[in-house]
Amino acid sequence: MGVEVVVEGLTKSFGRQVVWEDVTLTLPAGHICVLLGPSGTGKSVFLKTLVGLLRPDRGHIWINGHDLAGCREKRLYELRRLFGVLFQDGALFGSLNLYDNVAFPLREHTRRSESQIRRIVMEKMELVGLVGAEGKFPGEVSGGMRKRAGLARALVLDPEIILFDEPDSGLDPVRTAYLNQLIVDLNAETDATFLIVTHDITTARTVPDDIGLLFRRELVMFGPREMLLSSEEPVVRQFLNARRHGPIGMSEEKDVAELEAEARLGREPGRLPPIPPQLMPSGTAVRRAQRPPGVWLAENGVTAPPGSFVDEQGRDWREEYPRLLAADAEAGR
Numbered sequence: 001m002g003v004e005v006v007v008e009g010l011t012k013s014f015g016r017q018v019v020w021e022d023v024t025l026t027l028p029a030g031h032i033c034v035l036l037g038p039s040g041t042g043k044s045v046f047l048k049t050l051v052g053l054l055r056p057d058r059g060h061i062w063i064n065g066h067d068l069a070g071c072r073e074k075r076l077y078e079l080r081r082l083f084g085v086l087f088q089d090g091a092l093f094g095s096l097n098l099y100d101n102v103a104f105p106l107r108e109h110t111r112r113s114e115s116q117i118r119r120i121v122m123e124k125m126e127l128v129g130l131v132g133a134e135g136k137f138p139g140e141v142s143g144g145m146r147k148r149a150g151l152a153r154a155l156v157l158d159p160e161i162i163l164f165d166e167p168d169s170g171l172d173p174v175r176t177a178y179l180n181q182l183i184v185d186l187n188a189e190t191d192a193t194f195l196i197v198t199h200d201i202t203t204a205r206t207v208p209d210d211i212g213l214l215f216r217r218e219l220v221m222f223g224p225r226e227m228l229l230s231s232e233e234p235v236v237r238q239f240l241n242a243r244r245h246g247p248i249g250m251s252e253e254k255d256v257a258e259l260e261a262e263a264r265l266g267r268e269p270g271r272l273p274p275i276p277p278q279l280m281p282s283g284t285a286v287r288r289a290q291r292p293p294g295v296w297l298a299e300n301g302v303t304a305p306p307g308s309f310v311d312e313q314g315r316d317w318r319e320e321y322p323r324l325l326a327a328d329a330e331a332g333r
């Protein structure tokens, strides 16, 4: 099931500009992780460093016992094949139709016959709901379809680790909801390890098992969703609740005077909003990496904000979840 990625003391700079320093985190095998952070904090640079497109200044990236940050080209090439990457806007070749775009990695990296390629491409096209659009060119389809084609392409080599760079940017809320469901279903089906960079707070609050936050050249926090959604740490709560109150300002960090003014005005952060239930796969099956709602809170003696884990139909997922598990077990899944 999936592959664990252990990042240790990772530092990256361009010339004299340090992008982030001493980043340490573990992407647990099969988990869905989200990475948040204001624009320009180096989220895309982090993804590119993970796949070995950029070399870090210091630190390690351990995968299957190999250090991707310090290995030779040949090993790097092998390790890269474990990854599928969905770049922003799909990064498709404009001169190829969707079919040939999706087939590209298979033609480049494998010796499969065209009939085998056809089977795999059509399977992935179906998975992302693009059957019938194979002959279209990237310029002729919507942004949402380009992203889904990019996703199909990221999947053709059956990656163990899938990185998504702002899969929801430029999508309307309905398309974002569909895409999030697709991501969760995909994880349930493949058990691959996912890392999603996003700006969408709803996505960050409902999709992942773990959340990380980059701010001021460091990883402020990384851990289970329930840990960050119940955190009182000012940057974390400001970001995850999309508030103006807190250390993050409009352009750069707020200066001391602004923060003091906020404190004088008594604009204290309010109560934490409820932790929403986690998005479930569309079948009844739960994802293998998923943990029951409330477990992290209970283990750590943290009280959930009132109304947590209750969905729009009023169901409390702390009760609903064990029922689903039991039904699954009975169905022999």
Ligand SMILES: Nc1ncnc2c1ncn2[C@@H]1O[C@H](COP(=O)(O)OP(=O)(O)O)[C@@H](O)[C@H]1O
Pocket: 014, 019, 037, 038, 039, 040, 041, 042, 043, 044, 045, 046
């Ligand atoms: N290849 C590069 N060379 C020099 N600077 C870069 C390069 N790629 C990114 N940067 C810089 O690194 C910082 C982080 O960029 P990026 O990872 O794109 O931020 P984010 O994805 O969080 O918005 C930015 O200041 C950007 O200008």
Ligand SMILES: [Mg+2]
Pocket: 043, 044, 045, 165
């Ligand atoms: Mg980016």
